[in-house]
Amino acid sequence: DTEVTQTPKHLVMGMTNKKSLKCEQHMGHRAMYWYKQKAKKPPELMFVYSYEKLSINESVPSRFSPECPNSSLLNLHLHALQPEDSALYLCASSQDSGNTYNEQFFGPGTRLTVL
Amino acid sequence: QKEVEQNSGPLSVPEGAIASLNCTYSDRGSQSFFWYRQYSGKSPELIMSIYSNGDKEDGRFTAQLNKASQYVSLLIRDSQPSDSATYLCAVKPITSYDKVIFGPGTSLSVIP
Numbered sequence: 105d106t107e108v109t110q111t112p113k114h115l116v117m118g119m120t121n122k123k124s125l126k127c128e129q130h131m132g133h134r135a136m137y138w139y140k141q142k143a144k145k146p147p148e149l150m151f152v153y154s155y156e157k158l159s160i161n162e163s164v165p166s167r168f169s170p171e172c173p174n175s176s177l178l179n180l181h182l183h184a185l186q187p188e189d190s191a192l193y194l195c196a197s198s199q200d201s202g203n204t205y206n207e208q209f210f211g212p213g214t215r216l217t218v219l
Numbered sequence: 220q221k222e223v224e225q226n227s228g229p230l231s232v233p234e235g236a237i238a239s240l241n242c243t244y245s246d247r248g249s250q251s252f253f254w255y256r257q258y259s260g261k262s263p264e265l266i267m268s269i270y271s272n273g274d275k276e277d278g279r280f281t282a283q284l285n286k287a288s289q290y291v292s293l294l295i296r297d298s299q300p301s302d303s304a305t306y307l308c309a310v311k312p313i314t315s316y317d318k319v320i321f322g323p324g325t326s327l328s329v330i331p
Contacts, residue, residue: 135317146307146321147263160317194262201317204250205270208309208319210262 107131108211110195116217119185125214127178127195135201136178137208138170139194147194147210153178154201185218192216222246223310223322231328238295240306240325245289248313252284252291255307257324263307267293298329 108129117123129136135154139147152160153172161170167189169181178195192213198206226241240254251270255263269275269282269291281294291310295302308322 144324146324149318152317154317160315192262204311204313204316205268206316207253207265207268209265210255213262 108195108197108209110193110211110214112214113212114215114217116219117182117185118219119187121185122181122183124182125180125193125195125216127180127211128176129178129195129197129209129211130176131197131199131209132175133197133199133209134175135198135206136172136175137196137198138178138180139196139210141192141194141213151180152201159201182216185216187218190216190218221323222312222320223308225306225308225322225325228305228324228326229328230325231330232298234298234300234329234331236298236329238298238302238327238329240293240295240308240327242291242293242308242310242322243289244291244308244310244320246310246312246314246320247286247289249286249289249310250313251311251319252282253309253311253319254280254282254293255309255321256302257305257307259304295327298327300329300331303327303329 138150171179195211196208254267267282309319
């Protein structure tokens with residue numbers, strides 16, 4: 105069983121809606137990640153949180169707003185998205201982010217459709 | 220040159236055969252290498268990590284690393300139809316331990 109959970113599994117939203125994706129990990133990890141994955145492409149890193157602080161923002165548009173309330177939770181707030189933002193959004197976690205040997209474990213993802 | 224490259228697919232092998240998946244990377248200082256399996260519509264699942272030159276075996280899977288050649292491979296012995304998936308090679312660049320760089324993936328189809 106995956107120890108990284110994501111809700112919702114599917115989300116359909118209009119371009120004027122505001123919604124949030126949620127991620128929780130139960131492994132005591134201190135680094136959490138958001139990825140975006142389009143069909144037949146590899147995951148594309150969006151954000152990295154290390155010890156609850158944003159350490160990497162891969163030049164993601166401001167309509168995506170991450171939040172890390174504590175070391176187990178990660179949110180991605182969505183506002184005024186475009187149809188091209190439709191994708192699988194993946195959350196991952198690792199023991200921490202500053203160690204080359206740390207493995208990342210993915211949650212099941214949220215399939216987002218923007219109409 | 221792309222940072223992480225994988226052999227272009229799709230790769231088809233008969234059931235019971237050995238599937239060989241290859242990956243090359245450009246950052247010579249990279250120390251950590253990962254193989255993920257991703258079934259259609261699902262999220263990536265970590266199947267192997269390798270950090271030292273040589274072979275690492277786990278059940279039917281063997282990862283091979285050659286840092287001098289900047290090459291990492293994954294062998295799947297006794298391939299099963301359930302192994303049909305996309306396999307993603309991921310490399311941690313020495314410039315940033317915060318991230319992994321994914322290759323484009325190789326789609327594997329095991330034919331019964």
